[in-house]
Amino acid sequence: MEQQGSTHIIEIPPHIIIGDIGCQAKEASAFIAQTPVEVINNALNDIAEALLEQADILIGINKKDIEGASELSPALIDRLTLDKPRIKAMSDGVKAIIDLDDPVGTILETTTRPNGLVIDKVSVPIGVLGMIYESRPNVTIDAAALCLKSHNAVILRGGSESFHTSRALHALIQDCLKINNLPEATISMLPTTNRELVGAMLKANDCIDVIIPRGGKGLTSRVMDEATMPVFAHLDGNCHIYVHESAKHGLAVSVIKNAKLRRTGVCNATESLLFDEKLDKNTATKILQALLDEECDVVGDKEIQKLDDRITLATDEDWSTEYLTKKISVKFVKDVHTAIKHINKFGSHHTDVILSEDDAATLLFQNQVDSAIVMHNTSSQFSDGGEFGMGAEIGIGTGKLHARGPVGLKQLTTFKYLVKGTGQTRP
Numbered sequence: 001m002e003q004q005g006s007t008h009i010i011e012i013p014p015h016i017i018i019g020d021i022g023c024q025a026k027e028a029s030a031f032i033a034q035t036p037v038e039v040i041n042n043a044l045n046d047i048a049e050a051l052l053e054q055a056d057i058l059i060g061i062n063k064k065d066i067e068g069a070s071e072l073s074p075a076l077i078d079r080l081t082l083d084k085p086r087i088k089a090m091s092d093g094v095k096a097i098i099d100l101d102d103p104v105g106t107i108l109e110t111t112t113r114p115n116g117l118v119i120d121k122v123s124v125p126i127g128v129l130g131m132i133y134e135s136r137p138n139v140t141i142d143a144a145a146l147c148l149k150s151h152n153a154v155i156l157r158g159g160s161e162s163f164h165t166s167r168a169l170h171a172l173i174q175d176c177l178k179i180n181n182l183p184e185a186t187i188s189m190l191p192t193t194n195r196e197l198v199g200a201m202l203k204a205n206d207c208i209d210v211i212i213p214r215g216g217k218g219l220t221s222r223v224m225d226e227a228t229m230p231v232f233a234h235l236d237g238n239c240h241i242y243v244h245e246s247a248k249h250g251l252a253v254s255v256i257k258n259a260k261l262r263r264t265g266v267c268n269a270t271e272s273l274l275f276d277e278k279l280d281k282n283t284a285t286k287i288l289q290a291l292l293d294e295e296c297d298v299v300g301d302k303e304i305q306k307l308d309d310r311i312t313l314a315t316d317e318d319w320s321t322e323y324l325t326k327k328i329s330v331k332f333v334k335d336v337h338t339a340i341k342h343i344n345k346f347g348s349h350h351t352d353v354i355l356s357e358d359d360a361a362t363l364l365f366q367n368q369v370d371s372a373i374v375m376h377n378t379s380s381q382f383s384d385g386g387e388f389g390m391g392a393e394i395g396i397g398t399g400k401l402h403a404r405g406p407v408g409l410k411q412l413t414t415f416k417y418l419v420k421g422t423g424q425t426r427p
Helices: 012-031 037-053 055-067 074-080 084-098 139-150 160-179 195-202 217-226 250-261 282-293 314-321 334-346 359-368
Strands: 001-002 010-012 107-113 120-125 128-133 154-155 188-190 210-214 239-243 270-276 297-300 329-333 349-355 373-376 413-420
Touching: 010 074, 012 037, 012 120, 012 128, 012 154, 012 188, 012 195, 037 055, 037 084, 037 160, 037 329, 055 074, 055 084, 055 160, 074 160, 084 139, 107 250, 128 195, 139 154, 139 160, 139 188, 139 314, 154 239, 160 188, 195 217, 195 314, 210 217, 239 250, 239 334, 250 270, 250 349, 270 282, 270 334, 282 297, 282 349, 314 329, 334 349, 334 359, 349 359
Parallel strands: 128 154, 128 210, 154 188, 239 270, 239 349, 270 329, 297 329, 349 373
Antiparallel strands: 001 010, 107 120, 120 413
């Protein structure tokens, strides 16, 4: 971190840079907390329109990032890439957020005490969020829009591989803030990809109230180890589908193909299949053939291998691996109880699915699988804030406190108690 002077270079320590950005964000958060929702919605609408108007420019800038990221896996390249349909989806997501109710100022509960005190529990903004993410430039827009609508400020740190695209999107956002007379520091972005700034950001609990990581295990582990403020954890997506013996043949084939192959590089793609050992072998074989015929690599236990000679033997590591590509691990399990134990041991507590026509087995699975999202007879790729009616999401929270599952508007608020009295004194 260097600043050019007229005769020499001044080295600026990371904590000074973060302190300055954080101080401005703190001031902006106080302003945006009191900003009428109509003003915020106008800014969001400008962002949505600017995305469409600048689509060609953004795609051109995005190509610079793609050209510089040749060492990344195809899944990560896919996450990094912008095209017109994806930019249109980003714009639509912002417009969907505009249509949502203001999440701040809602009376969540009211209690009237015997002494006449009235206690209201009211939703309020969190304050300043820190968002650290990899590969996905669209997170820049999702985070900005959600934080604006929830009356929060945010400090963004995108990945080095998406640096040019994220900066262009941030510049677009800044223009829209200025047009609407909102503080530019409401949506801040770290000025370089220097990793030392991340370390300083994780120590800045005097100005950042919550950190949200969105990326691979390495990023999330570092944030959870080093952060001095609360973390909304977004772990990897080792999502499972358990196929109960009662599952319908056609439904199972269709759902599993979609859950695995619709997009393989997303965190809600299914990575592991569990077949009940009482499942009709023809159904199991047809499911595997449908995947293999789409050039999906299948690894499985020895019993699974007997169903198709294209299947290779799984290793112990496969059961806990998020592939993010055309690969899936498969094994037979004794029953629903065994499936639950396997998922709770090897899964990432993100999204898991049961395909079943048995009400008792389904209820047991959904009650006992310890994941943020547990589905029945549908694709894991519906595990998404937009699909949940939240407009967009910052990530899928896999922790157990405050924000779990899609982190949308309501999850970006906290609450305080407003107590109304008439002169009561405590005896």
